[in-house]
Amino acid sequence: xxxxxxxxxxxxxxxxxxxxxxxxxxxxxxxxxxxxxxxxxxxxxxxxxxxxxxxxxxxxxxxxxxxxxxxxxxxxxxxxxxxxxxxxxxxxxxxxxxxxxxxxxxxxxxxxxxxxxxxxxxxxxxxxxxxxxxxxxxxxxxxxxxxxxxxxxxxxxxxxxxxxxxxxxxxxxxxxxxxxxxxxxxxxxxxxxxxxxxxxxxxxxxxxxxxxxxxxxxxxxxxxxxxxxxxxxxxxxxxxxxxxxxxxxxxxxxxxxxxxxxxxxxxxxxxxxxx
Amino acid sequence: xxxxxxxxxxxxxxxxxxxxxxxxxxxxxxxxxxxxxxxxxxxxxxxxxxxxxxxxxxxxxxxxxxxxxxxxxxxxxxxxxxxxxxxxxxxxxxxxxxxxxxxxxxxxxxxxxxxxxxxxxxxxxxxxxxxxxxxxxxxxxxxxxxxxxxxxxxxxxxxxxxxxxxxxxxxxxxxxxxxxxxxxxxxxxxxxxxxxxxxxxxxxxxxxxxxxxxxxxxxxxxxxxxxxxxxxxxxxxxxxxxxxxxxxxxxxxxxxxxxxxxxxxxxxxxxxxxxxxxxxxxxxxxxxxxxxxxxxxxxxxxxxxxxxxxxxxxxxxxxxxxxxxxxxxxxxxxxxxxxxxxxxxxxxxxxxxxxxxxxxxxxxxxxxxxxxxxxxxxxxxxxxxxxxxxxxxxxxxxxxxxxxxxxxxxxxxxxxxxxxxxxxxxxxxxxxxxxxxxxxxxxxxxxxxxxxxxxxxxxxxxxxxxxxxxxxxxxxxxxxxxxxxxxxxxxxxxxxxxxxxxxxxxxxxxxxxxxxxxxxxxxxxxxxxxxxxxxxxxxxxxxxxxxxxxxxxxxxxxxxxxxxxxxxxxxxxxxxxxxxxxxxxxxxxxxxx
Numbered sequence: 001x002x003x004x005x006x007x008x009x010x011x012x013x014x015x016x017x018x019x020x021x022x023x024x025x026x027x028x029x030x031x032x033x034x035x036x037x038x039x040x041x042x043x044x045x046x047x048x049x050x051x052x053x054x055x056x057x058x059x060x061x062x063x064x065x066x067x068x069x070x071x072x073x074x075x076x077x078x079x080x081x082x083x084x085x086x087x088x089x090x091x092x093x094x095x096x097x098x099x100x101x102x103x104x105x106x107x108x109x110x111x112x113x114x115x116x117x118x119x120x121x122x123x124x125x126x127x128x129x130x131x132x133x134x135x136x137x138x139x140x141x142x143x144x145x146x147x148x149x150x151x152x153x154x155x156x157x158x159x160x161x162x163x164x165x166x167x168x169x170x171x172x173x174x175x176x177x178x179x180x181x182x183x184x185x186x187x188x189x190x191x192x193x194x195x196x197x198x199x200x201x202x203x204x205x206x207x208x209x210x211x212x213x214x215x216x217x218x219x220x221x222x223x224x225x226x227x228x229x230x231x232x233x234x235x236x237x238x239x240x241x242x243x244x245x246x247x248x249x250x251x252x253x254x255x256x257x258x259x260x261x262x263x264x265x266x267x268x269x270x271x272x273x274x275x
Numbered sequence: 276x277x278x279x280x281x282x283x284x285x286x287x288x289x290x291x292x293x294x295x296x297x298x299x300x301x302x303x304x305x306x307x308x309x310x311x312x313x314x315x316x317x318x319x320x321x322x323x324x325x326x327x328x329x330x331x332x333x334x335x336x337x338x339x340x341x342x343x344x345x346x347x348x349x350x351x352x353x354x355x356x357x358x359x360x361x362x363x364x365x366x367x368x369x370x371x372x373x374x375x376x377x378x379x380x381x382x383x384x385x386x387x388x389x390x391x392x393x394x395x396x397x398x399x400x401x402x403x404x405x406x407x408x409x410x411x412x413x414x415x416x417x418x419x420x421x422x423x424x425x426x427x428x429x430x431x432x433x434x435x436x437x438x439x440x441x442x443x444x445x446x447x448x449x450x451x452x453x454x455x456x457x458x459x460x461x462x463x464x465x466x467x468x469x470x471x472x473x474x475x476x477x478x479x480x481x482x483x484x485x486x487x488x489x490x491x492x493x494x495x496x497x498x499x500x501x502x503x504x505x506x507x508x509x510x511x512x513x514x515x516x517x518x519x520x521x522x523x524x525x526x527x528x529x530x531x532x533x534x535x536x537x538x539x540x541x542x543x544x545x546x547x548x549x550x551x552x553x554x555x556x557x558x559x560x561x562x563x564x565x566x567x568x569x570x571x572x573x574x575x576x577x578x579x580x581x582x583x584x585x586x587x588x589x590x591x592x593x594x595x596x597x598x599x600x601x602x603x604x605x606x607x608x609x610x611x612x613x614x615x616x617x618x619x620x621x622x623x624x625x626x627x628x629x630x631x632x633x634x635x636x637x638x639x640x641x642x643x644x645x646x647x648x649x650x651x652x653x654x655x656x657x658x659x660x661x662x663x664x665x666x667x668x669x670x671x672x673x674x675x676x677x678x679x680x681x682x683x684x685x686x687x688x689x690x691x692x693x694x695x696x697x698x699x700x701x702x703x704x705x706x707x708x709x710x711x712x713x714x715x716x717x718x719x720x721x722x723x724x725x726x727x728x729x730x731x732x733x734x735x736x737x738x739x740x741x742x743x744x745x746x747x748x749x750x751x752x753x754x755x756x757x758x759x760x761x762x763x764x765x766x767x768x769x770x771x772x773x774x775x776x777x778x779x780x781x782x783x784x785x786x787x788x789x790x791x792x793x794x795x796x797x798x799x800x801x802x803x804x805x806x807x808x809x810x811x812x813x814x815x816x817x818x819x820x821x822x823x824x825x826x827x828x829x830x831x832x833x834x835x836x837x838x839x840x841x842x843x844x845x846x847x848x849x850x851x852x853x854x855x856x857x858x859x860x861x862x863x864x865x866x867x868x
Contacts, residue, residue, distance in 0.1 A: 049824070
């Protein structure tokens with residue numbers, strides 16, 4: 001009998017303790033524990049990737065570090081992928097995701113976003129001199145990554161251009177590196193995603209790859225934040241705006257996308273600043 | 276008093292139901308999820324995309340079924356061919372078969388698929404590549420890759436089945452004047468099939484579950500589609516639950532069929548009139564009938580020659596000539612095979628020689644230990660990763676899962692429903708799903724139930740532990756059932772209780788028999804660590820991908836190297852397992868054909 005009593009008590013205690021462990025509002029928790037958990041990609045050059053010293057670096061990494069510095073907290077880096085970055089925010093596994101994520105309405109229904117911190121657009125990468133416009137890709141295979149806006153956009157584009165097999169002609173891989181390998185194999189005619197990612201990979205082999213056609217879509221990047229926590233969202237937004245106003249943002253930008261880098265991508269827009 | 280009550284069946288069932296209801300009540304009404312459920316995404320038309328996403332799962336199911344069926348057939352063919360090759364006395368054939376079996380059994384399927392898809396086409400000329408790409412390359416790459424993998428397991432099953440036949444039987448049939456094909460058809464294969472079919476069936480089941488890996492090369496199978504629904508609607512919990520249920524019902528129906536076949540095989544006569552036999556006979560009757568008809572036609576075409584003991588001169592010459600031409604034919608085909616074999620080795624050696632080994636040498640440290648000990652503060656184990664991480668994960672998982680397996684295996688055999696039913700459910704639920712689904716569950720959805728988060732390393736290790744626990748439980752059960760029941764009865768009647776009977780009599784004997792199987796499971800789990808890459812654990816496969824991502828132009832070198840690294844580890848363990856097996860069962864003779 002004694003065993004069962006202890007067993008029942010243990011179960012009850014376990015249930016109570018898990019009940020108490022429900023996450024509070026993110027802002028309070030971060031400020032109390034002095035640690036912010038940031039989800040970042042590992043496969044996006046030059047957004048966030050492992051360099052030849054196996055260090056995790058990139059534009060997104062620097063932005064996240066800077067935001068954390070301005071909040072006065074330490075950073076805990078969490079690896080995430082195209083598919084996990086939203087789930088993690090939803091579940092509260094991370095406090096923000098700086099993971100070249102486009103701000104869309106569908107996504108905004110489940111998580112919140114900061115103001116746009118980077119302006120990108122989708123393009124198609126292909127071998128030099130073989131294709132001139134989007135129409136050339138009709139009936140050809142195109143690589144992209146599962147769970148991205150690029151996947152939806154490229155299917156819509158092919159559909160509009162009159163490709164009857166647009167579902168089969170878009171091959172969705174799990175990671176950027178896999179899509180690029182498929183392109184190098186010649187398995188696909190082009191690889192379509194946000195142009196900075198494409199530039200990052202193309203720069204690894206200069207002169208072999210080019211971007212084809214105009215922007216397929218606008219891709220404003222936002223930092224993914226937990227739903228309904230306006231104190232937390234405000235502090236992130238203010239940190240981003242402060243970075244813009246005192247020039248730190250452009251410093252980081254030029255470090256990764258400036259004219260001297262292999263990933264040159266001119267800054268054409270401005271971060272929204274509230275007076 | 277307590278004992279008498281608890282031994283009643285209805286009390287046990289009642290307790291189970293109460294526990295179940297409490298759990299439902301707790302998670303249904305009391306517990307605050309950090310997540311709002313919305314099951315309707317699975318069966319209503321989604322307003323954003325204008326499609327019913329439930330159909331996605333059905334498309335995925337058809338693709339999974341297609342891959343499973345095609346690869347099963349091809350794998351069976353490969354397995355039979357190389358399984359016979361493992362018994363051949365013609366050395367080059369034996370070597371090729373052994374190399375095939377050992378290599379493909381001892382490297383992870385995931386690495387093989389990456390190799391076939393991303394590295395292999397680099398070796399082909401451009402025209403041939405485009406010719407290949409003209410087909411549905413993703414699908415065929417995954418299917419053939421899966422067949423090659425499963426085939427290597429089937430080859431071993433078939434070899435073991437044929438070897439299990441008594442040598443005397445073979446000698447007797449040879450001395451009664453039957454030729455090779457007759458012996459095979461009439462004596463060996465019918466007996467061997469009986470030994471082969473049960474393990475072969477579980478290979479078919481594994482094959483179905485392994486098809487979930489096709490998603491890494493962009494095939495839209497069931498797992499892929501459930502992930503697609505998640506990424507479109509962010510309803511991962513619902514989508515993965517649906518995929519889990521589909522996989523579970525698929526594997527339960529496959530194992531249902533297998534169990535019926537196994538039960539039928541245990542019957543000795545064909546004319547037993549019970550439902551089971553009738554059902555199976557009805558199902559197999561057309562196949563058996565066509566086979567018999569074809570055999571009759573063939574024996575009609577080539578009638579048994581009735582020749583006297585004394586041959587005329589011409590008859591002798593013809594007979595001699597036919598024997599010699601047959602020998603020459605066999606010799607030529609052997610020479611042909613040997614030439615192809617030598618050429619294959621030459622091509623391989625040339626390929627290996629042209630590799631840029633410097634790159635691998637420079638990055639070997641990264642592959643083995645990642646950035647240990649220069650990790651950042653938020654890295655687990657000071658930035659350890661790569662091969663050592665995989666070993667760490669598998670050793671942790673096997674040690675814990677051994678105890679889980681022991682307890683669950685004993686619980687599964689218990690007469691008390693309170694232990695038996697939950698253990699049974701655990702075993703069937705876990706074994707009915709691919710590991711990748713279990714990893715997703717532990718990583719994404721267990722946190723939903725408990726509102727706590729653990730690092731990727733620990734989630735993957737826990738997933739592997741839970742997964743392996745179910746398999747070890749079955750090994751334990753098999754081991755204990757092999758102990759003659761007289762031992763139980765004797766121990767019980769000398770006054771030992773359940774615990775002491777198990778501890779001193781049954782388990783020591785059973786564990787000794789289980790050791791080879793457990794080492795085999797350890798090899799499997801070590802290979803399965805490669806799957807942890809899907810959630811971003813820094814194990815060997817993931818590190819190799821990072822490396823490949825950075826170096827870009829050496830995929831062949833990198834994938835070959837990690838395949839070799841996995842192979843070395845697994846091969847040494849399998850040699851160990853074979854040694855143990857030999858020592859524990861010394862009276863085995865290699866049957867030669």
